[in-house]
Structures are given as structure tokens and as C-alpha cells.
Amino acid sequence: MKRERRLEGLSLKVSPLGENDRLLTVLSEEEGLTRLAVPGARKPRSSLAAAIPLTFLNLQIAGSKGLSRVRQLKVMRSYNNLGQTLETLSAAQALSELSLMLVTVNSPVPGLLKTLIMHLERLDEQEKSNKKFPETTLAICLQACVHLLALGGYGIPIQKCCFRDVPLDPPLGNWDWRCSLIPEEGFAVGSVNDAAIELNPSELALLQRLIKPNLPIGSNGELMGPREVWLRLLVVIDCWITTHLVHKIRSLSILREALI
Numbered sequence: 001m002k003r004e005r006r007l008e009g010l011s012l013k014v015s016p017l018g019e020n021d022r023l024l025t026v027l028s029e030e031e032g033l034t035r036l037a038v039p040g041a042r043k044p045r046s047s048l049a050a051a052i053p054l055t056f057l058n059l060q061i062a063g064s065k066g067l068s069r070v071r072q073l074k075v076m077r078s079y080n081n082l083g084q085t086l087e088t089l090s091a092a093q094a095l096s097e098l099s100l101m102l103v104t105v106n107s108p109v110p111g112l113l114k115t116l117i118m119h120l121e122r123l124d125e126q127e128k129s130n131k132k133f134p135e136t137t138l139a140i141c142l143q144a145c146v147h148l149l150a151l152g153g154y155g156i157p158i159q160k161c162c163f164r165d166v167p168l169d170p171p172l173g174n175w176d177w178r179c180s181l182i183p184e185e186g187f188a189v190g191s192v193n194d195a196a197i198e199l200n201p202s203e204l205a206l207l208q209r210l211i212k213p214n215l216p217i218g219s220n221g222e223l224m225g226p227r228e229v230w231l232r233l234l235v236v237i238d239c240w241i242t243t244h245l246v247h248k249i250r251s252l253s254i255l256r257e258a259l260i
Contacts, residue, residue, distance in 0.1 A: 004062045007034065008076070010113060011055045012096045022210070024051050026059070027099055034059060034110035038070045042135065045070075054079040054092055054120070079120050081127055086258045087134045088127045091141035094251035098145060101245045102152030103211055112151045113148065119144035135227040136257050138234065139215055141255065145237050146210040154244050156237070158208050162186035168208075170201035175190060177201050181236055183243040196239045197232065231259060 009028030017023040022041040026034045036059070041048040048070060051057070056077040061068045082092040099116055103109050122140045126132065149155050160167055162185035171177050179187045180195035191198060199207065206225050209216040210233075216224040234256055242248045 004060060004071070007031065007059045007061055009034065009057065009059070010117065011051060011053050011057055014051060014053050022048075022051055025100070026057065027103060027113050029108055029110070029113050031106055032103045033100070033105045035067065035105065036070050037067050038073075041070075050075050052080075053096065054082060073110070079124060082120070082123055083134070084127060085137075086122050087137045087255060090255040090258060091137050093125055093251050093256070094141055094255060095119060095144050095148065097249045097251055098148055098241065098245075101241075101247060101249075102148060109151055112148060115147050115151060116144070119147070125162055133223065135225075135230050136215075136223050138227075138230045138255060138259060139223055139225075141252075142209045142230065142237055143215060145241070149237075149241070150211070154240075156207075156240050157186035158204070158211075160186075161189045163188045163257065167202065170204040170208075172201050172205060174201060179204055181239065183239050197235050199232070199236070203229055203232060224231055227259060229238045231256065 007026065007028055009026035011024060012027050013025040013080060016024045017037055020040050020042050022038040023037045024038050026036065028034060038048050038051045040046045041051050051070065051073060055075055058076055059070050062070040062071050063069055078094065082088045095116060095240040099112065103112060109235065119140060123137065126137055126140060158168060162182055166189065168179060168187055178191050178198045178200060179189050180192035181197050182188055182192060183196050206216060208235050218224045234252065
């Protein structure tokens with residue numbers, strides 16, 4: 001008799017499997033990544049056709065050896081609305097790609113799914129807003145990357161100089177001050193040869209604020225920092241991910257192209 005179990009999680013990736021099936025990769029708090037076969041999901045009018053990316057699913061699964069199979073599924077929450085604009089779609093896909101890098105099969109990362117869903121909800125709210133600002137979409141994506149990297153053990157060290165045991169305390173207003181990103185180490189005070197990028201005090205201060213739960217919003221209710229600065233912070237995060245997780249996130253490049 002086949003063993004059956006229930007699993008709730010976010011669908012991160014879907015690919016063809018055989019002629020009519022799909023291979024579903026789900027992120028859950030209990031199991032980390034789980035890969036499942038979805039029989040007949042590519043057939044017209046299949047009851048399992050809802051196995052698509054960026055959907056929170058309640059699954060009934062059969063099988064304990066090899067590739068388990070989905071017998072039933074229920075859609076608990078869909079983030080298909082994020083596909084309406086290129087900016088939100090590429091931001092959501094970038095977070096999915098990063099999560100796939102940070103979590104492995106049967107090795108859950110506590111809190112990562114909850115954090116990912118929180119940021120997807122923020123992207124969804126931004127997409128539905130009457131005031132759609134692409135730089136806000138970018139800021140949500142970058143803050144989510146900072147949070148996910150920290151949970152996955154690859155946090156960007158932005159509090160201390162990587163060369164000297166001194167705090168990275170940006171002197172706001174001193175436009176001659178610089179810090180340099182050394183991709184393998186972190187940030188160093190001053191200009192360094194072969195640095196990936198240099199940040200001024202305001203740029204570093206904005207990056208440091210991304211550690212906090214909420215976006216940096218000014219007293220006027222608007223996002224702090226112009227689009228150009230957020231694009232520079234994208235360079236920082238993209239470089240850190242590429243260096244430490246080996247793979248480049250293609251969706252971040254698409255997001256960048258959509259904003260320049």
C-alpha cells in the first residue's frame with residue numbers, strides 16, 4: 001500500500017516530465033525543497049494543471065521511495081498577478097532562483113519560506129497599487145535578497161570593514177568618503193584596487209537599512225534614494241550572489257535592463 005502524506009509549500013519551479021506529466025519543485029518549511037511528479041498535469045482539463053510556479057499549494061502525495069507523485073492539490077494562494085509587468089515578474093523570478101540556490105532537498109532553512117512569501121506579498125501589493133514605481137519593485141527585490149541571503153548563511157557583511165576591525169559607519173555629508181566591495185570578503189573602508197564597486201556614505205547607509213524589516217521610507221512617505229542608487233545596490237547584491245553562490249541570477253539582469 002502506497003504511503004501518503006500532506007505537504008504545504010510554494011511552487012518554485014515547474015518543468016516537463018515525460019509526455020504528459022510535470023516535475024514540480026516545492027519549497028516547504030518542513031522539508032526544504034521537494035521534487036514531485038505531477039501525473040497528467042499537461043493534459044487539457046487535468047485536475048492537477050494548477051501545478052504552476054509561484055503558487056502556494058496544499059498537496060496530497062503518494063510514495064516514499066524515489067520520485068513521489070502528487071495525487072491531489074489545492075491552490076491556497078496564487079501569485080500569478082506578478083506576471084503583469086516585466087519588473088514584478090523578473091523580481092519574483094529572481095527571488096525564486098535565489099531560494100533554489102539557498103535550499104536543498106530535504107534540508108529546510110528555518111524562516112526562509114515565511115520570508116519569501118512576505119516579500120512576494122509586498123510585490124503583489126505594489127503591482128496592485130495605483131502608484132506603480134519600478135524602483136520600489138527593485139527595492140523590494142533587493143531587500144528580499146538581503147534577508148534571504150542572511151537566512152541561508154550568505155549574509156553580506158556590511159557592518160565592519162573586512163580589512164580592519166572598524167565599524168562601517170558612513171559619515172553622511174562627507175562626499176569624499178568611500179567604501180569598496182571586495183566580492184570575496186565584504187566592504188573595505190576607502191578605495192581599493194580591483195574593487196567591484198565603490199559606494200559613497202548615502203549609498204552604504206541605504207544598503208545597511210535593508211537589513212531592517214521594512215523598506216527605507218522617508219518622512220514624505222516615499223522610497224528613499226533615486227533609481228540610480230538602487231541600480232548601484234543591485235550591482236552589489238548581484239556580485240555577492242555570483243561570487244558566493246557560483247551561479248548568476250538571470251532574472252536580476254532582466255530586472256536591471258527593465259529599469260535602465
